[in-house]
Amino acid sequence: MKRKRIEPDAQVIQGNCLKVLRTLPKHTFSACVTDPPYNLKFSIDGETWDNSLPGEKYWRRVKRVLKPGAPLLAFCGTRTYFHLAMEIEKAGFEIRDCLMWLTGEGFPKGLDISKALDKEAGAERDVVGKKKGALSVG
Numbered sequence: 001m002k003r004k005r006i007e008p009d010a011q012v013i014q015g016n017c018l019k020v021l022r023t024l025p026k027h028t029f030s031a032c033v034t035d036p037p038y039n040l041k042f043s044i045d046g047e048t049w050d051n052s053l054p055g056e057k058y059w060r061r062v063k064r065v066l067k068p069g070a071p072l073l074a075f076c077g078t079r080t081y082f083h084l085a086m087e088i089e090k091a092g093f094e095i096r097d098c099l100m101w102l103t104g105e106g107f108p109k110g111l112d113i114s115k116a117l118d119k120e121a122g123a124e125r126d127v128v129g130k131k132k133g134a135l136s137v138g
Helices: 017-023 056-065 081-090 113-121
Strands: 002-007 010-014 032-034 072-074
Touching (some): 056 081
Antiparallel strands (some): 002 010
16 A cells, blocks of 8 residues: 655555555545446456446445545446446445436447438438548448
8 A cells, every 4th residue: 555645634545445445444534436447348458447346345345434424426337327326325325316427429339320210111311412522431
């Protein structure tokens, strides 16, 4: 565990969170804001850090170091939100509100619904014009 003081009352602690949380005094923090792995099961450069969600054991340790009634804000992917919320609730937290950040960008979804509906109906679209130098997408 590595500690670095950044302000008179603040410090950054690097280490395995389950081990570090165990060393901290009970009811230390007024809030927890965290961005744990989302369990989306993809890898970047061979790293598989995102292949699981923190379980009940993790959230129990977080709860122990929070003051009574302290809020927890945990980011998660839309496909795995329910599973994360279940683990947090099993640890004794009360799920009250859900903040959602909805965006139309990010990972491609892989389906153009209008093209899928046309294909299902056997319909073909009329070409309404061509732009010189534009790529043809089929």
